[in-house]
Amino acid sequence: MAEKRFALLQGNEACVEGAIAAGMRFFSGYPITPSTEIAENSALRLPQVGGKFIQMEDELGGMAAAIGASVAGVKAMTATSGPGFSLKQENIGYASAAEIPCVIVNVQRSGPSTGLPTSPSQADVMQARWGTHGDHPIIAISPSGVQETYDLTVRAFNLAEKYRTPVILLMDEIVGHLREGVELRPAEEMEIINREVWDDPERARHPYRMDEGQLVPKMTPFGEGVGYNITGLSHDGEGFPTNSNEVTNAAMRRMLDKIEKNLGDIVTYEELMLDDAEVAVISFGGAARSVMGALDKAREMGIKAGMFRPITIWPFPEKQVRELAEKVRHIIVAELNDGQLTLEVERVVGGRCPVSHLGKIDGTVLKPDEILEKLKEVSK
Amino acid sequence: MSSRKELRLAGSGGQGVVLASVILAEAAFMAKKAVAQSQSYGPEARGGMCKAEVVVDDRIIHYTKVEHADFLLALTQESLDKYILDVAPDAVIMIDSSLTVPKAAEGHRVISVPILKTAAEAVGRAMTANIVAVAAINSALNIAPDEVLEQAVLAHIPKGTEELNMKALAEGRKLVK
Amino acid sequence: MASRLIDEYFRQSKLPHIWCPGCGHGILMRDVAQAIDNLGLDKHKVVIVSGIGCSSRAAGYMDFDTIHTTHGRAIAFATGIKLAKPELNVIVITGDGDAAAIGGNHLIHACRRNIDLTVVVFNNNIYGMTGGQYSPTTPTGDFGTTAPYGNIDLSFDLPALAQAAGATYTGRGTAFHVPQTVKLIENGIKNKGLSLIDCVSVCPTYYGRKNKKGSAVDMMKWQRDNAVDAKKAASMSEEELKGKLVIGEMYHREKPEYTAEYQKLIEKVGGAK
Numbered sequence: 100m101a102e103k104r105f106a107l108l109q110g111n112e113a114c115v116e117g118a119i120a121a122g123m124r125f126f127s128g129y130p131i132t133p134s135t136e137i138a139e140n141s142a143l144r145l146p147q148v149g150g151k152f153i154q155m156e157d158e159l160g161g162m163a164a165a166i167g168a169s170v171a172g173v174k175a176m177t178a179t180s181g182p183g184f185s186l187k188q189e190n191i192g193y194a195s196a197a198e199i200p201c202v203i204v205n206v207q208r209s210g211p212s213t214g215l216p217t218s219p220s221q222a223d224v225m226q227a228r229w230g231t232h233g234d235h236p237i238i239a240i241s242p243s244g245v246q247e248t249y250d251l252t253v254r255a256f257n258l259a260e261k262y263r264t265p266v267i268l269l270m271d272e273i274v275g276h277l278r279e280g281v282e283l284r285p286a287e288e289m290e291i292i293n294r295e296v297w298d299d300p301e302r303a304r305h306p307y308r309m310d311e312g313q314l315v316p317k318m319t320p321f322g323e324g325v326g327y328n329i330t331g332l333s334h335d336g337e338g339f340p341t342n343s344n345e346v347t348n349a350a351m352r353r354m355l356d357k358i359e360k361n362l363g364d365i366v367t368y369e370e371l372m373l374d375d376a377e378v379a380v381i382s383f384g385g386a387a388r389s390v391m392g393a394l395d396k397a398r399e400m401g402i403k404a405g406m407f408r409p410i411t412i413w414p415f416p417e418k419q420v421r422e423l424a425e426k427v428r429h430i431i432v433a434e435l436n437d438g439q440l441t442l443e444v445e446r447v448v449g450g451r452c453p454v455s456h457l458g459k460i461d462g463t464v465l466k467p468d469e470i471l472e473k474l475k476e477v478s479k
Numbered sequence: 480m481s482s483r484k485e486l487r488l489a490g491s492g493g494q495g496v497v498l499a500s501v502i503l504a505e506a507a508f509m510a511k512k513a514v515a516q517s518q519s520y521g522p523e524a525r526g527g528m529c530k531a532e533v534v535v536d537d538r539i540i541h542y543t544k545v546e547h548a549d550f551l552l553a554l555t556q557e558s559l560d561k562y563i564l565d566v567a568p569d570a571v572i573m574i575d576s577s578l579t580v581p582k583a584a585e586g587h588r589v590i591s592v593p594i595l596k597t598a599a600e601a602v603g604r605a606m607t608a609n610i611v612a613v614a615a616i617n618s619a620l621n622i623a624p625d626e627v628l629e630q631a632v633l634a635h636i637p638k639g640t641e642e643l644n645m646k647a648l649a650e651g652r653k654l655v656k
Numbered sequence: 657m658a659s660r661l662i663d664e665y666f667r668q669s670k671l672p673h674i675w676c677p678g679c680g681h682g683i684l685m686r687d688v689a690q691a692i693d694n695l696g697l698d699k700h701k702v703v704i705v706s707g708i709g710c711s712s713r714a715a716g717y718m719d720f721d722t723i724h725t726t727h728g729r730a731i732a733f734a735t736g737i738k739l740a741k742p743e744l745n746v747i748v749i750t751g752d753g754d755a756a757a758i759g760g761n762h763l764i765h766a767c768r769r770n771i772d773l774t775v776v777v778f779n780n781n782i783y784g785m786t787g788g789q790y791s792p793t794t795p796t797g798d799f800g801t802t803a804p805y806g807n808i809d810l811s812f813d814l815p816a817l818a819q820a821a822g823a824t825y826t827g828r829g830t831a832f833h834v835p836q837t838v839k840l841i842e843n844g845i846k847n848k849g850l851s852l853i854d855c856v857s858v859c860p861t862y863y864g865r866k867n868k869k870g871s872a873v874d875m876m877k878w879q880r881d882n883a884v885d886a887k888k889a890a891s892m893s894e895e896e897l898k899g900k901l902v903i904g905e906m907y908h909r910e911k912p913e914y915t916a917e918y919q920k921l922i923e924k925v926g927g928a929k
Contacts, residue, residue, distance in 0.1 A: 170733075324700035
């Protein structure tokens with residue numbers, strides 16, 4: 100599969116190929132529909148490139164082992180869906196707090212609970228942001244097609260390594276099980292970011308102390324002779340537990356700021372037909388493909404509609420959406436849930452223009468005609 | 480007007496409908512067309528209604544699912560009765576000849592062919608029905624040249640079954656002139 | 657000897673430890689360091705992984721690459737570290753609640769895989785960090801803050817559990833039996849596979865007080881006076897073993913080790929570069 104440059108692949112398969120191109124050499128997970136093909140393809144492909152796959156005993160272990168591998172210096176990923184994403188949350192928080200780079204793929208399926216396991220949904224938007232307890236930095240990015248799944252998986256690893264953070268690749272069943280043509284660009288033709296490592300072992304013993312001008316503190320893998328500590332407790336620059344409120348505050352601020360102060364680098368989005376648009380549809384992931392189908396028809400009917408598609412879901416493209424709200428008469432948020440992203444859009448828009456929600460909670464996709472109806476309704 | 484063609488293949492789980500759609504998508508992809516393939520299924524590995532979709536276009540595909548099928552393949556009565564209801568006005572319907580043509584099919588071009596029987600008798604293996612169907616569909620729709628379709632089939636079947644599947648392709652081709 | 661051991665293997669700036677006066681964990685932590693020293697391991701290739709609880713604070717005091725993880729997940733983190741870098745000696749320091757309750761699933765599956773980890777359980781028969789709740793190794797009838805009328809649960813025999821699940825080296829030591837416990841940990845580290853050493857600690861603050869076991873010294877004396885070596889125990893009746901603590905090596909055999917098997921798999925599919 101990988102020797103070909105062009106291939107017809109499922110989103111889930113493209114994810115694995117992208118991960119391997121990005122340098123993933125460790126996958127630990129637990130089978131769950133509709134993400135299972137990611138585990139299956141990792142099991143097939145990783146040993147071929149000298150990497151390791153392990154099917155863990157549960158989702159919690161899948162997340163924990165991936166963090167462990169990353170601590171040992173190997174780029175690691177896990178993948179899950181639905182209930183599995185809930186089970187991974189505690190250790191996602193650990194990776195966030197201990198600043199361990201890793202990638203978590205969530206191929207969203209219909210919930211809550213076991214829900215409709217084979218049906219699409221996008222109802223983990225808020226869980227991707229706030230699923231683990233406590234204030235924490237997180238990045239979530241969402242692909243709308245198979246090519247973008249390949250590219251964004253590479254980007255997920257790059258962001259994880261650059262910002263020392265877990266990155267959630269927020270897929271959905273639509274894209275995970277969609278087959279499309281994809282160009283498997285080799286690593287040499289892409290930007291591949293690897294974490295920065297201290298040369299001086301003495302300095303490396305302070306894996307959470309940042310020097311002037313650094314984006315994040317460097318981190319040296321275990322086994323390189325440093326002898327440092329990692330903990331999920333509130334910790335000082337050396338990585339040792341602290342009860343100091345001042346140290347905790349500074350550490351929290353630094354962690355949150357590494358994302359908040361670098362939005363220009365982290366936030367990406369797509370704008371489609373927005374130049375003259377009176378109505379903007381905000382949509383992401385697989386649902387955005389329905390919107391694209393609707394826009395083709397709307398334009399034929401003379402409705403000036405366009406789409407704003409956040410590729411980075413978290414941090415949310417606040418500035419861009421606020422500017423959009425100044426330009427258009429109405430914003431529709433089309434998503435496969437009961438209004439999760441809508442809440443965020445409403446908050447950001449702050450009354451600058453009306454915001455409508457168009458969603459699905461029955462395990463089906465939004466049909467272009469349904470979006471078209473909504474466009475007609477708000478264009479009256 | 481549009482070069483977009485929406486194909487829906489429906490049947491019972493285990494009939495190989497999803498694989499048939501993947502092979503058709505692969506053939507279209509090899510023939511340098513834009514393609515989007517997807518499926519929906521329930522929890523059963525065997526039995527239960529199964530639907531697979533292929534969208535083929537000369538241009539980039541936006542919406543990846545079928546809205547109103549330009550082509551419907553139905554291998555079971557249940558799937559035929561269900562999916563006939565939302566096909567496009569000028570849709571082509573291909574059904575196994577064991578099925579009864581429903582009233583809703585009136586006005587459509589219906590190609591009734593013995594896919595299941597051909598697989599079981601002429602090819603000699605009932606499980607090749609999906610490959611017979613793939614050949615029949617390609618003959619009806621001209622998605623890809625025959626040799627490209629053969630490559631697409633070879634890319635998706637287990638080693639050791641090449642001869643059997645090539646025979647299924649040949650028999651399937653004969654069903655639609 | 658002790659001071660050289662501390663110089664070499666402990667982060668002196670992090671000491672004294674937070675454990676209560678009389679707690680057995682300090683002795684057990686020293687046993688781990690002594691075993692590493694006796695084996696002459698390259699300290700740069702030793703990783704200590706711990707979970708959450710009293711036991712798991714040990715990681716922070718020991719001068720290796722150390723990671724204090726989440727409750728119950730130490731073995732799963734360790735599995736990732738070991739599989740990613742099999743050349744590392746990965747030692748898990750965990751507690752009875754951490755390993756056998758919330759982390760029980762990881763424990764049995766790590767045993768099943770026979771992955772080369774050494775799991776050292778600081779077993780104090782109680783949840784100490786949260787203030788004395790009964791654990792999976794609290795004896796039936798004993799008291800805890802969540803067993804105010806006496807514990808009706810039956811308890812785990814950790815080496816037997818690990819053995820049944822597939823571990824290739826198991827044994828039990830105590831806080832009192834230092835040389836024996838050090839030897840068990842050494843053997844556990846040497847074993848190419850999953851080793852579990854159940855190290856019975858003493859918790860005078862919670863378990864001892866709740867169950868009228870007397871002072872820390874009394875509890876250590878109890879360990880001294882009631883321990884029976886596994887070899888001797890084999891010829892004793894159930895009646896004779898009542899109230900006794902069986903210690904020593906319990907099980908040792910060879911089986912294929914997980915990371916080695918995975919390396920073979922990589923070579924088989926041509927992924928070795």
